[in-house]
Amino acid sequence: MKLKIQNKFTEILPADSITENYVRQVAGASFSYVTPEKPSNPKVIHVAEEVLELIGLEPKDATSTDFLATFSGTTVYPETKPFAMAYAGHQFGNWAGQLGDGRAINLFEIEHNNQSWMLQLKGAGKTPYSRRGDGFAVLRSSIREHLCSEAMFHLGVPTTRSLCLLTTGDSVLRDVLYNGNAAYEPGAIVCRVAPSFIRFGNFELLAARNDFENLQLLTDFTIQNYFPEITLEGKAKYLAFFKAVSQKTLDMVIHWQRVGFVHGVMNTDNMSVHGITIDYGPYGWQDDYNPDWTPNTTDSENRRYRFGQQADVALWNLMQLANALYPLIDEAEPLEAILNAFSPQYQKKYNQMMLDKIGIQEENEATIALVKALEENLVLEETDMTIFFRNLAEVDKNDTEIMAFDRIKTAFYALEEITERNESTWLFWFTQYLTQLKAATASDEERKQKMNAVNPKYVLRNYMAQLAIEAAEKEDYSLISELYEVLKNPYDEQPEAEKWFAKRPDWARTKVGCSMLSCSS
Known part of the structure; x- marks a missing residue:
């Protein structure tokens, strides 16, 4: 495994003068050198091959002992010195002072195909910025980050990437709901990839300290x-x-x-x-x-x-x-x-x-009013956002408003509970929508193609991630791979993946990890 190493950040910006790794306020520095903690029994459980190629590696590299050692934090790659960044920030609108990479350790910067990338481990141990944390991460949050990073990229959303997901063989104590019921969970590490991890908070810290x-x-x-x-x-x-x-x-x-x-x-x-x-x-x-x-x-x-x-x-x-x-x-x-x-x-x-999402080309007072009315309609009933916009592309300009309404009805979570008044409101909206479609020069097929290019069919819903997490906690990683492959092509039909084009199941409505999540990871 050979990488073209760069060290721009650490060569040009000031380092913490203290080299011991203990929690403290760090002054006059942009980063602190820190070595990842060695996990007891690391295992690679998933690799994003596209990201592997992005940094200049081949699939065979992902199965090497060097790959496992480097991206688990077991060994430090030659001619590199891992580090944690210093930054501050406003959290929930309040000034929080120094924060920094509390459980992220930047391994090194590399160059490949005239692009520079910084590689960072999340969950590899304490840093001077860990505050009251242990610097580790658990499997559930690491799965969510790994899958989501890649899902977002393929959706066309600007994002960090994720090279690989590893288990550490160590247990990590976490209080998922912050209710005093802490429990041990399997530890994990994700290797993040980005041009850099410079944040607003890097500048805030230095300005706050004059x-x-x-x-x-x-x-x-x-x-x-x-x-x-x-x-x-x-x-x-x-x-x-x-x-x-x-x-x-x-x-x-x-x-x-x-x-x-x-x-x-x-x-x-x-x-x-x-x-x-x-x-x-x-x-x-x-x-x-x-x-x-x-x-x-x-x-x-x-x-x-x-x-x-x-x-x-x-x-x-x-x-x-x-x-x-x-x-x-x-x-x-x-x-x-x-x-x-x-x-x-x-x-x-x-x-x-x-x-673009509703397939209207011309922006004017009437079409903007149509958008605003749609936003109001979508909250009348519990309406699945992804399914609604994807199915809206199936509307034909020659449909009646009732036919058009029928095409999107599967997006409602409780179709039988829709009131007559709300249905009338929807039918009125479709009357206006169909008027706009008939006035457009684009054919139904042209419009459908454009709509399907911006309205994904598959997104990483929380319940999907939770299913992958529960399987992985039983050492079954197949669902991680399955979801990863589906989410690589979120705008395609993928008939074999149709089961993932579905509303949130009832069991996920209030389940921890599906309805809401904490920052505990």
């Missing part, structure tokens, strides 16, 4: 290595960087809304400057369309990170990044201009995304 020298060093490093299109100098360079991050963040959230994904814990330390989805914790997909739904038990009261508020939270987080970058710019007005442009730009892109 460490402006290192703030500028980090920002210059980030621009030079990851935003090479920015060729300006001085304040203009930093404004261009903030504008680029804002745009990437906006696009990422549009994709989340398009596929019905809820991140669940949009703290500023979980926001990437690359505009990619990171830190898959208590995430979830919309089963029934509900703008107020959050999958995170910690967020169940205030629902700060609910589906319908993700764009607003992204803007709030960008405000915190703007505050962190302000010392490099020393002017509020240009930063405010970028922030003020976010919501109008988001609404415009959101409208176009929703029109």
Whole structure:
């Protein structure tokens, strides 16, 4: 197993002067060197072969002893020094101070095909930033992260990738519901892959400490290595960087809304400057369309990170990044201009995304009103978001409104409970929808193809992940492989996978791991 190693981050940015691995406040540094803890009996249980190829390895490498040793943290790859990043953040809207990689250890950076990647182990032991944690991860959360990272990529959502999933052979104590009932669970490790894991919180930490020298060093490093299109100098360079991050963040959230994904814990330390989805914790997909739904038990009261508020939270987080970058710019007005442009730009892109989902090409007052009416209708009854939009493509422009309504009825969780009034509301919407379809020049087949390219048939619903977890806890990893293969082609029909194009089963409605999840992993 041979990798082309780079060490840009650790060569250019300042290291923690203390080399001992104990929990502490780390000052004047962007990272601390730390060695992963050796697991007792590591085993590779799944490898994403596409990611293997992405970093320059072959399938045979995944079965080598070097692969197992490196990506379990058993040995350190030659000419590398693993490290944990220092960063801060706002958690649930409150300043949390220093956070950092509490259970993530960056192994190294590599280059392949003129692309740079950072490889990071999640669950490989304590770091100086572990606070009260043990630095480990459990199998259930690791399965969810591994499958979701790859599922999101194939959905076309900007995301970190996952190279492999391993069990450690060690038990980890976790209190899943934070109710005092801690229990031992099997430990696991995921190897994450991304251009870098630099977050909003990296800049927040340095700004909060008035460490402006290192703030500028980090920002210059980030621009030079990851935003090479920015060729300006001085304040203009930093404004261009903030504008680029804002745009990437906006696009990422549009994709989340398009596929019905809820991140669940949009703290500023979980926001990437690359505009990619990171830190898959208590995430979830919309089963029934509900703008107020959050999958995170910690967020169940205030629902700060609910589906319908993700764009607003992204803007709030960008405000915190703007505050962190302000010392490099020393002017509020240009930063405010970028922030003020976010919501109008988001609404415009959101409208176009929703029109794409319903197969309408022209954006005007009538079609936007149609979208708004649809959003209101979807919450009248418990309606499966994925199934509704996928089946909507089956509507024929020559249908009657009753025929069109019949085509989407399988998306309702309790069809027999639909009131006459709500059915009438739906039929009125379909009357307007069919009018728009008849006015369009595209054929039904052309429209269907375009709709099916943005409305996935298969997403990683929580109950699907939970089934894979329960099987894996019995050392049956076949469902992980099955779901991985299905989710590689989420927009295809896949007749052999039709069982996964189904509403959430009744047993999953309130089951732990299916309805809501905690951050405990």
